[in-house]
Amino acid sequence: MDPQNPDSFNHRTERLYTGHTYHFVDQKPEGYDPKRHPTLLLIHGFPDLWHCLVSLPRYGWRYQIGPWVRRGCRVIALDMLGYGGTSKPLDPENYSTKKLCADLVALLDLLDIKRVVLIGHDWGSFTVARFALYHPNRLLALVMLSVPYTPPSKEYIPLEEVVRRAPDFGYQLYFASQKSNLEILANLNKFLRLTFSPPRSTMNYHRKGSLENLLLRVPDKKRPCVLNDKELEYYHSQMKQGMFGPLNYYRTSKLRHDEELAYGLDSHLREDLPVLFMWGTKDLTATPFVISKSRKFISKYQDVALEGRGHWVMVEAKDEVTDIIGNWLESLTCSMPGTAGDHHAKL
Structure with missing residues (x-):
């Protein structure tokens, strides 16, 4: 596998x-x-892909795939x-987390994989956590x-109220609106630069109305970006x-709540499930309050803060992400029931 050559991947x-x-x-x-090699299933978020399918220097899962395979893991990375x-169905109902999880189960069944290590970023992180509850x-x-x-909520909280309580999620109101489809498409290059702006940028589009203003009213210019020009292209x-x-992922909040309520989804993850959470300390979506609260629902929990x-x-932090997750997995011994002699795979 050559990260610079997408054709070298299967x-x-x-x-x-x-x-x-x-x-x-x-x-x-x-x-x-x-029976001996565990499978890692990698789930990306918004707006992402399994990796960059051209000769680009760094982004996506592709720099993690090779090292984790060399550690003895089967690695599967999806386009969600x-x-x-x-x-690419148009109806938002297809994008509820329960249905996304059903797709993941169907993929595992197709590949005859009974148990898997799930790794998710952004929307992928939310999806893999719900998968841990549904399956x-x-x-x-x-x-x-x-x-x-x-955790799942017994009471539906409209997105407007979520934003009132957590103003840095205000951009989600714009993503959830139908007008964002064509407006973002018409200003796609500017949108990508805004989305992939570095954490030290003084430009904050997270608050309600800020993204639309920057996207539609502020003159375009070459803004700071964590991606290079080829990646942006x-x-x-x-x-x-x-x-x-x-964008349909942001239009499923009521669908997700209704499905979770109907299913009677638990708030606690499986007691013996090892869980690792990694986040950047400059990430506005990873608030200390929510991180602290999540510990109450996870028995075997470890977290790593990536400073700055x-x-x-x-x-x-591609090298840190690769090494920390790889080392954490190697520290675990996971039982893989359903195989001959109930083999144990060393991750």
Whole structure:
């Protein structure tokens, strides 16, 4: 595997029994044996992809894939629903977390994988945490990046009220509106620079109305960005296909709440499930209060703060993310029931 050469990865596209088609990369270690080698399933967030499919220097999961495979893990990295080579339905109902988790189960079933280590960033972090509640017996371990665990709520809290309580989530009101689809598309390059702005930037688009103002009314200029020009060019080429799919994730809050309530989803993760949370101390989405609260619902919990880093930890701290997660996994011994002799895989 050469991170500079996307053709050196093993690409697959499969139709699942849920009806959706998923593109993913599936890399196996040398001498792969499902009884001995655990599988890591990598789930990206907004606006991201499995990795950059051109010769770019750093972004996405691709710099993690090789090292983790060499440590003896099978690594699968998806284009999530609405992105890249995966199905892009227009109806937001397809993007509820319960349905996304059903897609992930269908993928594991297709690949005959009984249990998996789930690793998610941003929306991917929220999704893998909910997967741990909906399908607890399909997990060996859980890693969340940037977005801390939040338990299901018995009472529906509209997004407007969430923003009133936490003003730095104000941008989500814009993403949830239908007008954002075409407005972002018409100003895509500026939007990507805003989204991938560095944590030390004085430009804050998180508050209600700020993103629309910067996007639609402030003159365009070359703003600070954690991506280089080639990376931005690639993201532009992918996202110009349409923003309906990626933005639909922000239009599911009521759907998600109703599904969780109907299912009777628990607030606590499985007691024996190892959980690692990593975040940048300059990330406005990872508040100390929420991080502290999440500990009450996770028995085997470890967290790592990346000092001075922002939301895009896989860019800003790619080597640290690779090594810390790899070392943490190696410290675990996970049982893999359902294999001959109930083998134990050393992660």
